[in-house]
Amino acid sequence: MSVEFPARKHTVIFPSTPATLPLKNQKNAREESLKSLVESKCRALFEDYCPPWWLFNGHALTLYASMCKFSRIDQMWYRREMLRLSDGGTLGLDFAPIDTSHLDDNSPIVVAVPGLTGGSHEAYIRAILCPASTKIKNGGLGYRVVVVNLRGCAGVPVTSPRLYTPGHTDDLRLALIYISQMYPRAPILGVGFSMGAGILVRYLAEEGPASRLVAGCALACPWDNVLNSRVLETAFLNRNLWARGMGINLRNVLRRNEAALRGFHDHPLGAALPAALALRYPTLSFFDSTFSSRVGGPEAMFPFPDVYTYYDWASSHIVLKDVMVPLLAINSTDDPLVRAVPVDAGGNPYVVLARTRRGGHLGWFKAGGGRWVTRPVLEWMRLTAEDLVYDLTKRPQVYIDHDGFFRDVGRDGMGCKLIGDGGVVNGNRRPKDMLHGL
Template structure:
C-alpha cells in the first residue's frame, strides 16, 4: 500500500514545486514604479484634481490611487506569453504581426489629409470617425507611431480600438508621418526624431478643428521620443492633458548602437524590416527627394542595409550633422524630462533589445513630480504580449491612466 502511494506523493510534491516556481516567477514579473513622491503645488493646481474632487500631490499619487493595473501588487504584473518569454522573441513577434488583422485590432479608419505650411502632407487616421467642431464631445487620443511605422501597425490599431470602446470612449487620431502610411510625400522634408514641429502643427490643427476638446497623446518608440521632446520644449504651455511614452529611446545613441550591433535578429528581422520600409518610401518619391537643395544621394540610400546608414544619408545630412551618431546624440530626449509639466508616464521593458535599460534616465523620473516610469521585466520592444494566446498587455493600463485625466470633468 505504501509503495503504491509513492507515485501519487511524488506527483503531489512535483506539482507543489511547480506551483511555487510559477508563483515566484509571477512575483518577479511585477511592475516597478519610479516617480517623485514629494508634494508639488504646481502639479496639484495643473493636473491634480480628479473626478472625485480629490487633490493628488504628484503623478505617483495619481497612479497609486487610480491605476491599480500599474501599481497594485496583486494585479500590476506583465507575465509574458510562455513561448515569448524573452525580449528578442517579444520584439520579433511584434514585427511579424505588424500588419495582420486580429479581433483585437480590426478597425476601419476615416482618413484626413493635412497640407503643411511647406506644402508637405501628413495624415490623421480617425477612429471611429472624424467629427470636427461641436460634434466632437469625446476626448481625443493622438497616437504617434515609431520609425518606419504608421497607423496601420497592429499595436496602433489595437490601442485605437480599445480607446474607442467601453464606458469611457475616446475619438482616436492616429498620425502618419510624411511619406508613411500611404501618405504621399509632397515636399522634400523628411521627418527626424528630433523634429517636433510637425507634431506641434498637427496638434494645433486638431485644436482648431475640435475646440474645447480635451487631448491626450501616446507615442510609440521614435514617436515617444518626439512626444517627450515636445513636452519638454513647451513646459507648462503644452495643450495635452496627459501623455504616455512607450519604449522611448531616451538616449538615442545607445539605442542606435544596440540596433546596429551584429546579431541574428538585428541582421535578419529588425534591420531588414525597418530599412525596407524607408526604402519603399524613398523609391516612391525619388524624384522629389533628388530635387531637394540638401543634395540627397538616393542611389546610395537604396544600397543601404542598416538604419544607421540611412540616417547618415538622410536625416544627418539634412540637419548638418557629421553622421548618424552625432544626430542621435542631438535627438535624444533625456535632457527634456526635467522640464515636462504635463502628467507623463513612460513604460519600458528591461529586456528591450532596441532601447536598452542602460539608456533609461532613471534619476530623472525621481526628480520631477509630473513624470513616472513603469518598468516591466519582460516585453521587448513594443511587444508586451501576455497570455497563452498572445495579447498586448499595456492596452488596458494605458487606457486606465488616460481615463484619470480625460474624464476628470465628469
Template sequence: MLDFVSPPGALGLIALAMVGYYACRRYIAGCRIQLIVADAKTSAVVRHTTDEGLITLRDVLYAECPALTDPRQAFMVPTPYLPTGLLQTIYATMRVRLYDRTSDIAYERNVFVMPDAATVSLDWYPSIKGDGNGPIALLLSGVGGSSQEHHIRAMAKSLVARFGATSGGFRVVVVNHRGTAGTPITSARPYDSGFTDDLRTIVRHVRLANPLSKLVGIGFSMGANVLTKYIGEESSACPLSCAIAVCCPFDIKVSSDAINQSNILNNYVFQPAVMRTLMRAIKRAEHVTADPAWALDMDRINSAKRLWEIEEELMVKISGYKNLAEYYERSGSVSHVDSITIPFLAINTLDDRITPPHGIPVAKFTVNPSIALALVPHGGHLGFLTGISPRIWFINPIEQFVAAIIR
C-alpha cells in the same frame, strides 16, 4: 530481467507539485512592474477638487492605476511560449498586420498639408466629427509604422470602447508620418526620430477644431520619442492633458548603437527590416526635388547597408547638423524630459534589444514631479504579450492612466 522505474508515489507527486508551485511563484514575482515616480511630498498636483482636495500624480497612480501599482495585479507575465524579449519582439512583428476582434476597425481619413507642402494623413476612429466635446487621443507609431499596425488598431478600438459612451464621444486620431500609410510624398524632407514640427502643427490643428476637448498623446517606439521631445519642448505651453510613451528610445545613440551592432539578429533580421522600410520611402520620394543645399550623395544613400549610413548622409544633412553625434544628441528626447510639465507615463521593458534599458534616464523620473516610469521585466520591443492566447498588456494600464487624468 528488465528494471522498471517505479512511478513516483503520493509524496513524490506532492513534492513535485510544491517545487513547481514555488518555481511558478518565483517566476511571477520576477514579472512585477517597477514604478518610478517622485515621492509624495514633491509629486505634481494633477487636480484639485472640493471633495478630493489636492491629488498628485503619485496619488493617481497608486489609487487609480492598479495594473501598475497593486501588489496583486502589477505584473506582466509573458505568454508561456514567448518568455524572452527577442521572442516577444519577433512574434509582435510577425502579427503587425493581424486583424482580429480586438483590432477590426475602419478609419476615416483626413489629409493634411504641412507648411513645407509635405502631406500627412490623419486616420480617425470612429469618425472625424464627434458627438460632443469628448477627449481625443493622438497616436504615433514607430519607424515605418502606421495606423494599420495591430497594436495601434487594438489601442484605438479599446480606448473608444472603454470611454466612448461616457465621455461625450471619445475619438482617436492616428498621426501617420510623412509618406507612410499610403500618404503621398510631396516634400523631400522626410520624418525622423527628432522631427517634431509635424506633430506640433497637427496638435495645433486638432486643438483649434476641438477647443473644448481634452487631448491625450500616446506614442510608440520612435513615435514615443517624437511625442516626448515635443511635450518637453512645449513645456508649460503644451496643450495635451497627458501623454504616454511606450518603448521610448530616449537616447537615440544608445538605440542606434544597439541596432547597428554586428550580430546575427541585427545582420539578418532587424537591420534588413529597417533598411527595406527606409529604402522604399527613399525610392517613393525620387520624384521630389531635394534642396541642393543639402548636398546629398544619392549613390551613398542607395548603396547603404547599415542604418547609421542613412542617418549620416540623409538625416544629418537635411537637419543641418554638423555630424552624426550632433544628430543623435539633438534628436533624442532625453534632454527634454526635465522640461515636461503635464502628467506623463513612460512604459519600457528591461529586455528590449532595440531600445535598451541603459538608455532610459531613470534618475530623471525621481526628480521631475510630473513624470512616471513603469519598468516591465519582460516584453521586448512593442511586444508586451501576455496570456495563453497572446493579448497586449499595455492597453489596460494606459486606459487606467488616461481615465484617471481626464476624468
C-alpha cells in the same frame, strides 16, 4: 537624469516630490498627488507581466509583433484628412470612429504618433486606439482618436524636399494646432510609440505649460539614441535583424516615394537620394549617416557632422526634465531595440516611469490574447482625461493667414491647412515591404 541598463524586474518609479493635481467633482479633496492618483486609478500598471512560455525572450516577443498578422484583431477604420503644411509638406490625420454621432464636442481626444516607419495600420496602435474609441456601452472609453501619419508613411504623399526625423516636433505641433482648432473644448491626450514616443516627449518638453496635450504616454521610447544605437550595432542578432530591419524600412520609404523625391533634384535631398536608394541591406545607423543626418531637416540645421551628433540632438532623455504635464513612460527591460532606459526623471514631478521585466519592443503579448500594456494605458487615459481639471483657454492663440493657414501667434514660420478628404482608410491592411511593429 540618468539612463542605465536596469535590472530585469517590474518597477514603477515616481518622482520624490510628485506634482499635486487639481481634481474634478471632489467635495473633500480638491487636489491629490500624482503618485496617489496613479496608485488608486492605474492598478493594472503594478501587475507583473508574464508572457506566454513560447515567447521566451525579448527577441521572440519583438519578432512575433513584427511578423505575425493581426488584421482580425482590434480592427479599425479611419476617416483621413490631409493637411498641407506651410513648407509644402503633407500630413495624413486618420480619425476614428467614423460615426461620431454619439460623441460630444468636448469628448476627449487621443492623438497617436507611430513608430519609425509606421502608421495607423500598426497593430500596436490599434491595440490602444480600438478600445479607446469603442463606445462606453460596449466597454470602451468612448473617445475620439487621431493618428498622425508622417510624411511619406502610410500612404501620405511626399510633396516637399523633407521627410521626418526623431528630433523634429513641428509636424506633431502642426497636427495639434489643427485638431485643437477643430475641437477647442476637448482635452487632447498624446500617446507615442517607439520613435513616436521620443517625438511626443520632445514636444511636451519644448512646449512646457503651453502644450496642447494635457497628458502623454510614451511606449518603448528609445530615449538615448546614441547609447542605444551603439548597443544595437554590436550584438550579432541586434545588428543583423533589428538594425538592418529598421535601415531597410527607411530605405523602402524612399523607394516607395522615389518618383516624388527625384523631383527635388536641385535640393540637397536630391543629391543625397541616389546613394540612399542604392543601399542594399543598410543598418539604421548606416542609413542615417548616408541620408537622415545629412538632409533630414532644414538646411539651417543640416547636415550634422556625423550620425552620433545627429542621434544626440534627436534624443529625448535630455529633455525629460522639462515636461510640465503628466507623462507615463513604459519600457521593457528585455527590449532588443531599446536597451538603456531612464532610471529617474531628473526630479520632474510630472513623470512616472514604468519598466516591465519582459515585453520586447512594443509586444507585451498575453497568453490568453491581447496585450498587457493596453489596460495600464487606458487607465492612465481615463485618469488624465476624466479626473483632472484643465484650463484649455491657456492654449496658444491661433490666427488664420491670407492663404488659409492656421498659425500660432508668434510662430509665423509654420502653419497648416486642410486640403482635402482622404476618404475611408482600412487600418487593418499593412504594407508588404516593411518589417512591422518597430
